[in-house]
Amino acid sequence: MAKTAKAKAPAKKHAWQIEAEKRGQEIAENVAMLRDGSDEYLVGIAREALHHYHAAMMACDKPGRLPYELVIEACVETLYRIEEYGGQEERGDGSGRSWPPRCRSRFNCWNSASSWLGKQLAAPDGEIPMHGQPGRFMLTIHGCRTDVRYPGLFGGVGLDGRVIDLDRPFFSETGFRSFTGAGLSRERWFVDEAMTVDEMLTIVMEQNLLIDHHGKTATKARLHNPPFGLSHWQGNVRHPADDSRLREEHRNDPAYQPGGFIHALPGLAPIGIPSRVEKTGQLAFAF
Structure with a gap:
């Protein structure tokens, strides 16, 4: 009689897998309590959790911030209305x-639900946000005034910096620099010394650029x-960068219009129309 092969024992779980399962279970328990809440109720719960998360960050209390982070994630998953979690199964035969x-939701993915919630909780433009709170504000990075977009704990576009002064040197030849993918790693942004978001991001961005x-x-x-933008080749001819797109974006951006936080910055040059480099090497502007 032929011997049957013994089924392989389940693979031993790594510590990170055990931690992920525990995290998922806690989020699921929170979702069960929040499931019948309205959008306004979920925004209120997430806002309160965000204040506690910020307080834990400023106190350098790593374990203390986790419960509030999980509450915020549960609010996102409730908005997304997950009915059954995805998963993976390994069989004994390999x-x-x-x-x-x-899910049943008006959002097409978890990330869009997270982005929506982040917009409801974002700090006013120009103000330094709390830890985990999305915001848009100005930082000076290696001497360059930079329009910073910080996503906090929420999905969407990651941390990035954009040129403000189109007539001064900048750390990106295109006028834009991404510093992370979508969302931020919770561990990466934890520090052992109490820092505000602007202090922390200045260090992170400047070190990244080095x-x-x-x-x-x-x-x-x-x-x-300058000028900043994308250069391109046409045949054997290289066309230099053109900042017309950036100028158009600035012209239509409320932050650059009267009352906007960037418009109020001292020494801001008029947006004008696209600049060009003369044969002498000088930068020319037309207004």
């Missing part, structure tokens, strides 16, 4: 299957001269 979550693509750290950040 095969397996995976499946996505099922590291090249080989992983080596420079002593000074490389700055690029």
Whole structure:
């Protein structure tokens, strides 16, 4: 009689897998309590949790911030209305299957629900937000005034910096620099010293700009001269960067209009129309 092969024992779970399962279970328990709440109710719960999360960050209390982070994630999942979590199953014969979550929602994905909630809780433009709270504000990064978009704990576009002064050097030749993917790593942004968001991000962004693509750290950040934008080739002819798109964006941006937080900055040059580089190498503007 032929011997049957013994089924393989389930693979031993790693610590991160156990932690992820525990985290998912706690979120599911919170979702069960929040499931019947209205959008306004969920925004209120998330706002209160955000204040406690910020307080824990300022107290350098790493364990203390986790419950509030989980409450915020539960609010997002309740908005997304997940009916069944996705998962993955491994069989004894080495095969397996995976499946996505099922939901009934006006949002097309978890990330869009998270982005919506983040917009409801965002700080007013120009103000430094709390930890975890989305915001848009100005920071000086390596001497460059920078329009910073901080996503906090929420989904959507990640942390980035954009040029404000189109007539001064900037750390990106395109006028835009992304510092993370969508969302932020909770562990990465935790510090052992109490810092406000602007203090923390100044350090993070400046250090990031000193590291090249080989992983080596420079002593000074490389700055690029205007105009900013994408250069392109047409045949054998290279066309230099054109900042017309940036100027149009600034012109239509409420932050650059009277009453906006960038418009109030001292020494801000008029937006004008696209700049060009003369044959002499000088930068020319037309207004």
